[in-house]
Amino acid sequence: MGSRSxxxxxxxxxxxxxxxxxxPLLKGLAGxxxxxxxxxxxxxxxxxxxxxxxxxxxxxxxxxxxxLAFALLLNRDFRGRGLARALAILxxxxxxxxxxxxxxWIFSDSWGIANDLPRALGLLxxxxxxxxxPGTAMAALIAADVWKTTPFVTLILLAGLQGVPSDxxxxxxxxxxxxxxxxxWVTLPLLRPSIALALVFRLIQALxxxxxxxxxxxxxxxxxxxxxSLEAYDSVFRHLxxxxxxxxxxxxxxxxxxxxxxxxxxARGRGDA
Amino acid sequence: MKRLLPVAVAAMAxxxxxxxxxxxxxxxxxADELFRVPPTWIPRSVSLDNYRDVFAQRPFxxxxxxxxxxxxLSTILTLAAGAPAAWALARLRLRWSAAIEKGFLAFxxxxxxxxxxxxxxxxxxxxxxxxxxxxxxxxxxxxLPFAVWSLTSFFRAFPADLEDAARxxxxxxxxxxxxxxxxxxxxxxxATAILVFIFSWNEFVIALTFLTRDELRTxxxxxxxxxxxxxxxxxxxxxxxxxxxxxxxxxxxxxAFQRSIVQGLGAGAVKG
Numbered sequence: 001m002g003s004r005s006x007x008x009x010x011x012x013x014x015x016x017x018x019x020x021x022x023x024p025l026l027k028g029l030a031g032x033x034x035x036x037x038x039x040x041x042x043x044x045x046x047x048x049x050x051x052x053x054x055x056x057x058x059x060x061x062x063x064x065x066x067x068l069a070f071a072l073l074l075n076r077d078f079r080g081r082g083l084a085r086a087l088a089i090l091x092x093x094x095x096x097x098x099x100x101x102x103x104x105w106i107f108s109d110s111w112g113i114a115n116d117l118p119r120a121l122g123l124l125x126x127x128x129x130x131x132x133x134p135g136t137a138m139a140a141l142i143a144a145d146v147w148k149t150t151p152f153v154t155l156i157l158l159a160g161l162q163g164v165p166s167d168x169x170x171x172x173x174x175x176x177x178x179x180x181x182x183x184x185w186v187t188l189p190l191l192r193p194s195i196a197l198a199l200v201f202r203l204i205q206a207l208x209x210x211x212x213x214x215x216x217x218x219x220x221x222x223x224x225x226x227x228x229s230l231e232a233y234d235s236v237f238r239h240l241x242x243x244x245x246x247x248x249x250x251x252x253x254x255x256x257x258x259x260x261x262x263x264x265x266x267a268r269g270r271g272d273a
Numbered sequence: 274m275k276r277l278l279p280v281a282v283a284a285m286a287x288x289x290x291x292x293x294x295x296x297x298x299x300x301x302x303x304a305d306e307l308f309r310v311p312p313t314w315i316p317r318s319v320s321l322d323n324y325r326d327v328f329a330q331r332p333f334x335x336x337x338x339x340x341x342x343x344x345x346l347s348t349i350l351t352l353a354a355g356a357p358a359a360w361a362l363a364r365l366r367l368r369w370s371a372a373i374e375k376g377f378l379a380f381x382x383x384x385x386x387x388x389x390x391x392x393x394x395x396x397x398x399x400x401x402x403x404x405x406x407x408x409x410x411x412x413x414x415x416x417l418p419f420a421v422w423s424l425t426s427f428f429r430a431f432p433a434d435l436e437d438a439a440r441x442x443x444x445x446x447x448x449x450x451x452x453x454x455x456x457x458x459x460x461x462x463x464a465t466a467i468l469v470f471i472f473s474w475n476e477f478v479i480a481l482t483f484l485t486r487d488e489l490r491t492x493x494x495x496x497x498x499x500x501x502x503x504x505x506x507x508x509x510x511x512x513x514x515x516x517x518x519x520x521x522x523x524x525x526x527x528x529a530f531q532r533s534i535v536q537g538l539g540a541g542a543v544k545g
Contacts, residue, residue, distance in 0.1 A: 009361030010373065012354035013417055017380055020414035021392075025383070028391020073281055080282075086531035087286045093527045093534075094293070094520045095475035097493040102296045102516050105509055111312050113295055119311065147292065158535060201382065208384020211477040215497050229386030236390055237482070245390040253387045260382070 032250030067153025092151035100215035134224030160194025300513035336495035350413035359424030381418035464533035
């Protein structure tokens with residue numbers, strides 16, 4: 001078999017990715033170039049970009065922290081660990097748009113458990129219209145996203161933890177290092193590649209969030225949860241301006257590319273040190 | 274620390290299962306109990322009316338058929354294209370294999386915000402809107418990077434001796450792949466297939482924008498569209514029943530395949 005023909009095995013995949021993703025993406029992003037000046041000057045786009053960054057900036061650190069805690073927990077030996085792992089990854093596997101409806105019901109002012117639980121505990125006297133006020137709507141969106149995507153971080157970090165050799169811990173235990181020192185001196189450094197991977201994936205997906213916002217808040221109230229993807233969607237499907245949609249998409253893609261580059265450089269720079 | 278462990282595990286389980294459980298409990302409440310203030314946590318009287326209504330009053334069965342078709346076809350396409358590619362990357366010592374793997378991975382990064390407009394415009398221009406087959410192809414392309422990623426790491430761990438022995442026995446490379454590698458890899462292929470099926474079953478953006486005719490809609494889009502005119506018209510009982518029916522197969526799959534999901538993703542993640 002010639003060395004060229006070996007690449008034939010990749011042909012179906014390359015065709016699928018090339019025709020369905022790469023070409024339309026390139027064409028679509030190129031189509032955004034003429035509108036880019038207008039989009040940059042558009043206060044609605046700026047507002048959406050800010051909302052998106054706020055959402056990602058709060059939800060991703062929460063997901064990383066909680067995901068790390070879950071992964072450490074699930075890496076311990078206990079009875080029923082398999083079931084606990086299955087439950088912990090469950091939210092990630094459920095359909096986002098469908099579970100967003102579940103969250104809308106949870107946050108309902110009169111009938112939602114997000115009001116009833118604090119009331120039963122004596123924390124709230126008046127029900128809060130969670131999805132009706134700008135600040136609380138963003139908080140609700142973040143809560144739902146943390147619930148939905150923490151399992152992804154847990155999965156990646158759990159895999160990373162399983163790669164940490166246990167004799168390293170034993171050696172440190174013999175040296176008299178406690179669990180806190182072991183965590184900071186062994187676990188965290190060895191976990192860094194997994195953390196970097198989870199961070200890049202989560203950050204870019206959070207910046208590009210669509211399903212959850214579309215169903216849970218629709219971008220409201222008063223555009224307080226309107227993200228960049230919603231802005232692109234509405235340009236095409238509500239205002240019938242595909243050119244503006246393409247320009248917004250191009251800006252979003254450029255922003256995410258920059259984020260990925262910076263994170264990649266940071267990870268590599270610290271990896272050499 | 275030892276005594277806190279069960280508490281921490283219970284808290285994690287409650288957090289993970291909470292929203293699903295709340296919808297499940299809601300779905301069993303009859304109409305008059307559903308909108309009681311304050312809400313009852315455990316239904317006082319259990320009724321299956323919401324389940325009957327979501328199938329009787331909405332084209333929910335139609336949505337399920339559409340979703341099964343799209344997810345099934347896209348899973349076949351993903352594996353048919355992805356498995357040979359993963360095997361080649363794992364085995365054939367291609368000069369560019371590291372770069373190609375990175376390229377595949379880059380496609381997995383694109384979020385809905387970036388895909389939404391370009392893919393819709395391309396599909397509209399190509400005249401493939403309102404085609405379930407078209408959506409299946411897009412899902413296949415979207416899930417391909419993940420499939421190649423997880424299968425490559427599996428094939429790397431596959432014993433090469435077995436393949437060499439089959440080659441000596443006169444099998445062609447394609448023959449080895451079809452008769453030896455794939456049958457022995459059935460568990461890994463199945464685990465990947467299940468995840469890819471779930472991804473397609475759950476996918477929202479493409480299904481929403483490509484399929485605008487109600488009789489073509491998939492479950493997530495159909496369910497998201499189940500709303501009434503005002504907040505008070507939203508049929509929360511039916512929606513909760515739909516949430517349960519849509520997610521229950523996924524819950525069952527995750528419970529059954531937890532081990533392979535953790536390992537399948539893990540193998541790729543550690544390497545990446």
